[in-house]
């Protein structure tokens with residue numbers, strides 16, 4: 001599913017209009033698409049209130065109400081704030097009336113099984129005015145199922161801001177593509193299950209939700225005449241005498257994800273702990289004062305940071321590594337405010353919001369509601385890939401494109417989860433030809449492991465070393481699906497609804 005800002009939607013509309021595909025037509029497409037998306041959830045016995053506001057979001061509601069009535073559903077079209085004010089919505093209301101239908105009064109006592117929210121869409125300016133907040137409060141106290149048109153009334157399109165009176169939708173049908181607010185906080189908590197509804201416009205967005213189908217399509221081929229060299233040798237610079245586990249978890253992530261060979265560059269005390277847990281890896285004694293030469297010839301990729309305290313020696317070591325022609329993942333102790341040299345091999349940064357705040361100099365509190373834009377701005381300015389972690393991890397690329405991940409859950413909110421992801425990313429940068437797919441698949445599969453965990457176990461109980469057991473199962477399902485292309489394995493969120 002593609003993601004569009006309000007500005008991009010306006011541009012798409014203007015482009016369509018220049019070819020004669022005007023707003024009236026797009027509104028017709030929106031209403032008929034909404035009807036086709038909603039009807040499978042309805043019964044003919046259900047009573048449905050379509051609440052329309054004065055703008056074009058209300059116009060979409062008018063068209064939806066016409067299709068519902070034409071198809072024999074018990075639908076009332078209601079204008080709680082007064083009649084439509086935009087030209088196209090008013091035209092659609094005239095057509096609604098010409099079909100022999102009338103608007104219904106807003107009766108607060110009447111019971112409805114469903115409420116369609118066509119009050120405000122991406123034209124919202126927060127906060128909600130009192131007369132509207134009174135209507136959204138009424139909706140939130142009903143027992144009815146709520147289906148929002150485009151966005152639930154009370155959130156904006158592009159940011160995570162939400163009015164305290166925002167409608168709590170059970171479903172949201174977003175027109176043309178998803179809006180950033182459906183993947184930001186706190187706004188996304190109001191959307192319910194979310195799906196994009198096409199309105200006949202071509203897709204042009206550089207941002208999308210990375211789906212199960214994308215993973216299956218892009219899994220690298222591993223059969224045939226292959227050997228360990230085929231899948232690269234990775235260098236993991238991680239762990240310290242105080243934090244040996246981070247290196248072990250990253251090493252498990254890398255080995256289970258499919259790297260050919262792994263060298264772990266760590267302190268000698270840590271090595272004794274890690275080697276018993278990951279005997280498959282080789283170990284290099286860490287000395288940051290020595291330059292590691294010819295890394296590009298020896299290794300297919302490097303990951304630096306889990307379980308290392310930042311200091312000057314580490315920083316100068318990172319500067320040395322960045323001069324070498326190979327992909328680099330920087331995490332945890334390796335994440336800092338710094339400039340990145342121009343290089344052809346990619347740099348992948350994996351901050352959680354606290355680390356991103358430190359790197360970018362943006363207060364942590366401002367990050368949640370604007371993650372897509374902030375990560376993208378950083379990626380473009382510094383020429384790096386930013387994996388901004390958390391629920392709905394954002395992957396922003398230097399060319400301005402990006403993906404959002406919808407797998408994963410709160411079972412990952414525990415020390416060690418990020419270390420495993422760093423190892424998985426190291427494996428993928430060593431084994432994939434396409435860096436965007438390498439990053440997105442590691443993030444997706446990491447979350448899918450957590451989704452598998454909570455199907456069988458309590459969400460508080462996941463520990464990162466369980467990835468050793470979860471990864472083989474998830475990878476098996478994906479590989480089976482890839483062989484049997486077109487058949488979804490049902491691991492997480494496919495291209496249907498984003499479940500909450």
Ligand SMILES: NC(=O)C1=CN([C@@H]2O[C@H](COP(=O)(O)OP(=O)(O)OC[C@H]3O[C@@H](n4cnc5c(N)ncnc54)[C@H](OP(=O)(O)O)[C@@H]3O)[C@@H](O)[C@H]2O)[C@@H](O)CC1
Nearest residue numbers: 026027054055056057120121122123124125127128129150
């Ligand atoms: N390509 C597409 O995707 C297409 C999308 N389409 C649809 O158009 C929608 C966007 O329509 P839009 O631009 O008319 O804005 P919309 O969301 O109806 O809001 C404007 C109204 O809200 C009011 N209002 C605003 N803030 C308020 C507040 N705080 N409190 C109270 N009122 C407030 C504002 O009143 P005003 O402030 O102007 O008095 C005005 O009346 C989009 O979401 C999608 O559903 C299709 O129809 C066509 C193709």
Ligand SMILES: Nc1ncnc2c1ncn2[C@@H]1O[C@H](COP(=O)(O)OP(=O)(O)O)[C@@H](O)[C@H]1O
Nearest residue numbers: 389390391408409410412413415416417418419
């Ligand atoms: N509520 C959540 N939903 C989905 N993913 C989550 C959630 N909380 C944390 N995660 C994921 O867990 C990982 C945590 O990484 P991080 O904070 O670096 O942990 P650590 O450094 O302790 O290993 C990230 O991949 C993040 O996206």
Ligand SMILES: [K+]
Nearest residue numbers: 117120149151
């Ligand atoms: K709405």
